[in-house]
Amino acid sequence: MTTPYKAVQSVSFLTTNAVFIGRSIRLSLRNVEALLMAVILPVMLMLLFTYVFGGAIDTTGNYVNYVVPGIILLCAGFGSSSTAVNVAEDMTNGIIDRFRTMPITSISVITGHVVASVARNLLATGIVIGVAYLVGFRPTGSVMDWLGALGVITLFILAFTWLFAAIGLASGNPSAASGYGFALLFLPYISSAFVPTDTMPTWLRGVADNQPITPVIETIRGLLTGTPIDNSAWLAAGWCVLLLLIAIGWSIWTFRRKAARR
Template sequence: MAIMLPIMLMLLFTYVFGGAIDSSGDYVNYVVPGIILLCAGFGSSSTAVDVANDMTNGIIDRFQTMPIQSLSVVTGHVVASLARNLFATGVVFGVALLVGFRPTANVVEWIGAVIVITLFILTFTWLFAAIGLVAGSPTAASGYGFLLLFLPYLSSAFVPIDTMPAWLRGVANNQPMTPIIETIRGLLTGTPIDDRAWWAIGWCLLILCVSILWGLWAFRKKAGRR
């Protein structure tokens, strides 16, 4: 689902809505950066359910009787999710090339885009892991994580912000997804980045630090460690 749903959305926006949004046929170059982040978000969201399941099925109590760090279970989920989502992102990107996406990035810009995408995946994987730790059940974790998946739709992922109502522009301009998407879009397709790269990195680092601290606190509280 983490791979197929973003691909289906990309095909939907490119071939069904793309002509109405951008009649020049260049809409695929606009929408792909947003689809990449959507792919990462869908993939990361499963971490919340996996972690919540581990916290409720007694496996943590079992690990506490063994000579290993129980927190390594959560860290393992994060590392596995990061690897899985990088692979899924690569698949989605390959499909994007097949439907007409034509990046203009040089080597340095490609490296920068990969770094930003990886940092984003790591950040939101830890955020979903923290949600899984505080959720009362896997079902609750799935519901809380699902709310975060709406953020890309309230950003510049699919349409320019200046086409939105005035009250919605303020939301879109001041949420984390927009600078991250605009940074990736600028690196891959040459659109202006301005100071958005710093905002993108700053948002990611802030959310990552808060998520790790939140996750450590929640784990110690639930696992009975002090």
């Protein structure tokens, strides 16, 4: 024991990530309220838009097919936002110091949250689609279309989860994280999620057409219900990858910066 101890006994990157992913999934399962909210809120919104507003927005009764892609994204955004709180909680808890003083890649604690969030949100998305079927959603897409839509949804969830993780890292405490995260959740309302953007005033339409949510929704809608996609798919992929890269970079930078000054 008193001999010099210089050996770098690093645990493999894979094991570290597996442990942190397991931890985050366990935390997700224990936070029953958040899990329920992530499913119930979008379902409530879907029912609200289908049965209450739907008739006024689109009198043909076909509104459910229009709105479901928007609800899926709303659900994904809402579900990802809890990552901000989870990450902020970890950063303010003592456990992060434990991880940081161990010979492991401690940022994997964030990766764990991201992977758990993607799993959680895909599950919630499945439930939302199931409920959509029950209220009359009749998609026309082929298996390939569905796979494409799943890919876009996953990419979107991944990008927004990382964005929320970065917000969680940057904000000082869980309630601040929740507050900042809330702002992002308004994006779907100013997009083509609930109404076509050409019904909006010109200035707002400019915002709605050029923000990341609209192309993502148009792509999913096109794949599932056969509406025209045009260049939305490229725009959606471009936006998501761009946001993902920015969010990961921002996260790593914040994680390191917070380590150096406390």
